[in-house]
Amino acid sequence: MKTKNLDMLGQPCPRPMIEAKKLLAEAETRKVIVKADNMPCVQNLEKMAKASGFNFSFEEKSKTLFEIVISKSGELRMKSEDNESLTTFSLSTLHTSLLKPYGIAISSDKMGRGEDELGRVLIKGFIYSLTELETPPKFIAFFNSGVFLTNEKSNTIDDLRKLEEKGTEILSCGTCLNYNKLEKPSVGLVANMFEIVEHLTSGVNIVNI
């Protein structure tokens, strides 16, 4: 059983929580004792500890000195969490089987008409939201300036990779990549117009952006 001490006096939020979290992530750590100088920091540590299933206690030594003890409990909690995830899994499987498959066509690196700056942010939020859906799209076809979104420089790449892992096919129009002088897409495959047409007419619902 290893106990670690963490002096976080004078450290700005959210560093105390980050440092405590890092120590607790190490398998050998069983207990972390944190020194902090303000009450909000104590409350943050408490939330973090409770969310992770750790034991939490603190002592107010003075107005500006708090000593917090966070320790790992047994394996009991892990087991009950496993059961919970099993139930959630079967429910989401049921939901998946009820929804008709769909694909998405993205023809621009902006969402909707209006200010470009706003459109660029909206499309990123849109793509992120797809990753949170229980049923991901069957495919996303990017064409015209949409192909900028499958390029390494765009910060939508991580979200698109997550979708690919969930089984979404990511297609980028080859002609459009070439016209915009972009190299191979950083995620998914290059497709020609025949492949894009085949996907869009394959009978699934199409969401047009």
Next chain:
Amino acid sequence: MEFVITFVSTNHAIKAEKLLLENNQNVSVMPLPNQIKAGCGIALRTKINDIENCREILKFNRIEGFEIFTREEKSGKFFYEKVCE
């Protein structure tokens, strides 16, 4: 663990995204999660290694009224807790 930053207006959020990307911070856009009640419709996500820099940069550039939440996944659902302003 990830962090989510919320803003008082869409303009603040757009400005902050631009600013943080220009300063090589790894942030990405997401819609404001339903569980978070305050803030405009657009939020930014970042990782544990970048959140302190992000906060510094936003403070230095006087982006006012942003809030920082932790985001943790449990059994496929996300949970958010406010940590600082």
